[in-house]
Amino acid sequence: MRISELTRRSGVPNATIKFYLREGLLPPGRATSATQAEYSEAHLRRLRLIRALIGIRGLSVNATREVLNAVSEHEAEVHQVLGLVLGVRPVDKDEDKDVDKDEEPDHEPGRSDVDALVERMGWQLSEHAPARSVIAETLETLRSLGADFGWRTLIPYAELAQQTAALDLDQLKNTDDSLEQAERAVLLTILLEPALLALRRMAQEHESAVRHGG
Template sequence: MKISELSRRTGVPVASIKYFLRQGLLPAGRATAATLAEYGDEHVQRLRLIKALTTLGGLSIAATRDVLGAVDQADSSEGALGAISYALPVPVAAQGAAGPEEEAEADESAAAEVAELLATLEWQAPDTSPHVLGLTAALKELRRLDARYGPGELAAYAALAESVARLDLERAVGVEDPVALAERAVIVFAICAPVFELLRRLAQENQVRRRVAGADADSTPPR
């Protein structure tokens, strides 16, 4: 298909397709003339993935290039999942101001809390994992704001997260090709995350409304 047809099938403007080609996000088509090229279904699939990463996933062009690079280099199922998990941006909590001694103490305390949690859960993750480092930074900031989790609270959230992770990985069952699996992982890890977060917020909204309605009912004087 020509680039105009590729644009029509994917909903991506021709100008954007040319930009993705220049940035190396989209592989070049098969040249048919000096200024013309033919594109196939693999370009349709890649463009939809790029569009999803940059719009739904909110990734920058540079981050999208890193993720796609991890997809293209995947040579095994485990490698594909691991590469995607590490390539995607890690949520990092905003850092408050603190002195050098306070900073070091907070780092040590938060790191110990994360290590204890992982040991209790028997989760496998090295200290160098960006997710371990991100969680450590987040817990440090919670400590600074005096809003840390109480005993057992973080473990309860972790148990829920493990259930979600199982559901996530079940969506990749049956995908044998490493690149196809990596692309599925991108969708699950990067794009389904906002869906889960919105479900969580809707659940919070529901709880708030129910509690307010319950409080109003309790305050209504009997007839």
């Protein structure tokens, strides 16, 4: 396809596509003349992933380039691709070598609660998982407000989350294309999150109507 069709199908302006080409985020197309090139479906998928990483994940152009390069290196390794796209697995494996001991995750308030929950669930998680800090901060906030809400209270929710995760990963098993896996990972884990929260709100309203009268 020509760049005009790539623009139409992706919804990304021509100027933005050319910027991604200059920055090395999007590989060059097959040259058909001195000023024109043909682009493939792979370009379209990569372009969609770029927009998702920059527009949804909020990554910089440089960080997006690093993620895309790493995704290409880990072709067909679903666990690696998922970790890179979600920010769980660092692109640079040596980036945490010089971390100050006082800034290590073990010193984070509420960390012991999170570790206990992870151990109880038997989960295999990266130390870099951003969700660890979210849960730790939430439990600490609840504790500061005097709420009797510890990590054990989260176990039934964690079990439901495990079932949801199984559904998510089932959607990634039908392709060995690393870019398509990465695109699906963004769609299923980030774009779908607002809908999952909305479903919970709807279910709460229904349950309240059943229990207390509509």
